[in-house]
Amino acid sequence: MIKRVIKRHLPKKVLDILYKFKSRIQNKDDFEWSEYNKKYCKQISEIEKENTLILPEGKYSIVEGKIVLEPSLLHLHPNHKLLYETIYDLKPGSLLEVGCGCGDHLANIQKVLPQTKISGCDLLEKQMKFLLSRHPELKTTANLFVHDITISAPNTKVDLVYTQAVIMHIHRNNRHLNALRNMFYASKKYIVLMENWSRHNFYNGIRKISREPGFPWGNIYLYVNDDGNQILMVISNTVLEGYKELHNNKELLKYLKNT
Numbered sequence: 001m002i003k004r005v006i007k008r009h010l011p012k013k014v015l016d017i018l019y020k021f022k023s024r025i026q027n028k029d030d031f032e033w034s035e036y037n038k039k040y041c042k043q044i045s046e047i048e049k050e051n052t053l054i055l056p057e058g059k060y061s062i063v064e065g066k067i068v069l070e071p072s073l074l075h076l077h078p079n080h081k082l083l084y085e086t087i088y089d090l091k092p093g094s095l096l097e098v099g100c101g102c103g104d105h106l107a108n109i110q111k112v113l114p115q116t117k118i119s120g121c122d123l124l125e126k127q128m129k130f131l132l133s134r135h136p137e138l139k140t141t142a143n144l145f146v147h148d149i150t151i152s153a154p155n156t157k158v159d160l161v162y163t164q165a166v167i168m169h170i171h172r173n174n175r176h177l178n179a180l181r182n183m184f185y186a187s188k189k190y191i192v193l194m195e196n197w198s199r200h201n202f203y204n205g206i207r208k209i210s211r212e213p214g215f216p217w218g219n220i221y222l223y224v225n226d227d228g229n230q231i232l233m234v235i236s237n238t239v240l241e242g243y244k245e246l247h248n249n250k251e252l253l254k255y256l257k258n259t
């Protein structure tokens with residue numbers, strides 16, 4: 001009850017700060033993961049009432065790198081749209097989604113990039129079962145496995161590793177840094193992050209990891225893809241044309257000011 005009132009009345013920026021300090025003080029992740037699947041399934045069906053989550057065959061096109069849906073359809077969630085369009089632009093030969101949840105992103109990216117070899121991992125077996133119930137085709141077209149990204153690097157090496165709303169929820173013992181570090185070990189070229197930037201200092205964390213002995217990339221360049229409403233981070237080991245360089249963490253917070 002109190003939680004609901006606070007959520008309704010406080011601006012998002014203040015809520016973000018409160019959540020951040022709560023996680024820090026309690027030294028806990030945002031969720032009790034063993035109980036998470038039920039919550040997540042409910043959340044997906046809520047989001048689905050207002051957004052198209054799965055690209056419907058024959059009802060979308062790609063025009064100059066942008067995904068265009070038939071007008072009768074609900075909009076794609078803006079974060080997902082920016083994620084898919086960025087990955088479409090980078091055209092990796094292979095990719096891995098860390099924390100792939102219900103599998104919608106893997107399924108959608110496979111539709112826009114049919115030649116790309118796709119892999120997905122998640123902490124929870126139950127999430128994998130949910131994924132296969134929504135996208136049975138991924139059983140044969142994707143390399144799927146249960147894996148805790150905070151413990152070790154996945155046993156695979158791909159061109160691009162990405163997350164969508166995963167690292168932001170990991171707080172216990174600063175394990176979000178382990179997760180990011182392990183993603184570098186699995187990626188040959190790019191890391192793409194779509195996260196709530198207020199939940200960690202992502203910029204400093206990634207810079208710190210890149211200075212550690214044994215860091216697997218020779219070079220590191222941090223960029224953003226900014227669509228005017230939200231920001232996605234692209235990390236590359238070569239110079240990328242057409243992306244804006246990221247200079248500090250503050251730049252990531254630009255759309256979180258007053259919402």
Ligand SMILES: C[S@@+](CC[C@H](N)C(=O)[O-])C[C@H]1O[C@@H](n2cnc3c(N)ncnc32)[C@H](O)[C@@H]1O
Pocket residue numbers: 033036040098099100101102121122123124127147148149150163164165166169170
């Ligand atoms: C908020 S959900 C997002 C799922 C999906 N990316 C999406 O956008 O719908 C977070 C996901 O990260 C997974 N996860 C949490 N901690 C993880 C870890 N340490 N290693 C791998 N996956 C993890 C959860 O099981 C869950 O599926």
